[in-house]
Amino acid sequence: MSAANFNNTNAAARPWFERLDRIDRRWIFLLMFLAVSGPILWIGVTGKTLPEAPTLAARAVFQEIDQLPARSLVLISIDFDPASAGELQPMATSLVRQCAAKNLRMVFIALWPLGNQVAQQTIQNVIRDDYPALKEGDDFVNMGYQAGNEAVMKLLLTDFAKAFPKDSRGEATSNIPMLKGVKMASNFPLLITVSAGYPGSKEWVQYVISACNEKMNFVTGCTGVSAPQLYPYFPQQIVGLLGAIKGAAEYESMVNASLAVDGVATAPKYLQAQRRMGPQLVAHLLMVGLIIVGNVIFFARKRRGAA
């Protein structure tokens, strides 16, 4: 008997739960691939998305931006890179879209090296494409990336121009019209961050929001893994919180509803978060199924062992 035949005979003799427990993990990978790709294709073809009921934390983000008077200054810190863009880019897109539609003046900064490029791409996709009347330097500006993490945040509390002496185009901060009169972070009535980790939302709370002598409102969007660490700050230090793609989808649906025009379909780039809830649903169901099957195997083995 060859070795292969022997192994096959041996495998067949094993009880069902043993065979299932030793299943090649590539089958699980395949199931996950189908669970994610199926809904992506279905949503791509039909264009349908699942309905979202915004939670209190997501509603707070929308209301905080909505209540600002036109031309208010908003500081937007893009603290993530393309690795987390799948989860965070839809948030950044919707946040910038709501600010642009409200005619707020946006100052983009980045504490992550690639955050500058993410900000630039968001500006291109939202502001330049859909709000071409907004002028760089008057209505929005990208100050780019600054190294130093918490030290930059601390410096922002006392001197904005020292923390960011020039914008990403190389223009001196003192020459940027919309920044005339901006001395420190507290001159911004609202701080928005989209953060993937360190430095991010938690550090903004610890080094800026808690340390600021004047009232400065703070809303943030974060990845699923960092959301649990931010809930202790909600709703005192963090007024509004978007947790993971679910939070992004809730917020996106509110922004879309507020800017909807009769007879005009929402552009796909403003539906990214809601579209991603489909794959998330099926992937979560698969995870629940796998955990249940894993436990059935566990108890079957235990029973067999006891008998």
Next chain:
Amino acid sequence: MKRIIPMWIAIIGGFAMMLSSFIPLAESWGEVFANVFNVVAAIAFVLGAGSLAKQHLEKLSRRDAGWGYSIITLGSFIVTLLIGMFKIGIHPNPNFPQAAYSGSNNTEGSAWSWIYEYMITPLTSTMFALLAFFVASAAFRAFRAKNTEAILLLVTAFIVLLGRTFAGVVLTGWFPEWASGLRLENLSIYVMQVFNTAGNRAIMIGIALGVAATGLRILFGIDRSWLGGGDA
């Protein structure tokens, strides 16, 4: 000297930062040190690049296992560095047309933006996306109801996994209004805002106390372990 000078820099810098938070007159001290820190952080990038090059060159010269990857790492590093430094494909800033390197790296269509859009973005997104596959495999093999704590964790995982999707609405959305607190989407919020917040606050307070104690030990020169080994 290698230990004493860094120790005194830490002590002076630490006290300056601390006093700047409590004494208005000392506010500018904190600003000075924050500025110095920003410069040091920028220099750290140069050290990081040097360390990366050294490590991979050593690996190459020794022909260690996977030395081929070192060639790719070094090659990508050098190409990106040169493109970024020499601003390849970027026109000068219209305000300074005579200055060859005055344009911004953010310019659309530049070599750097091409690298960002077509290499960095897909590569890093792919790496992150792989997580879903390994999490699924790990959940199948390791998430077992072995004891009471594990059962609690499992129940919480089910509530959050289902409550954060439309599945929660389908499964429990029909619950009457008086039992709406038991709907999965509401239970998921409850878990995050009550149990998670309570646990995280306890951890955060513990960490804060630990950080304060360690910070004071460093400021007073009692704890020198952060200086590492080496000559005094």
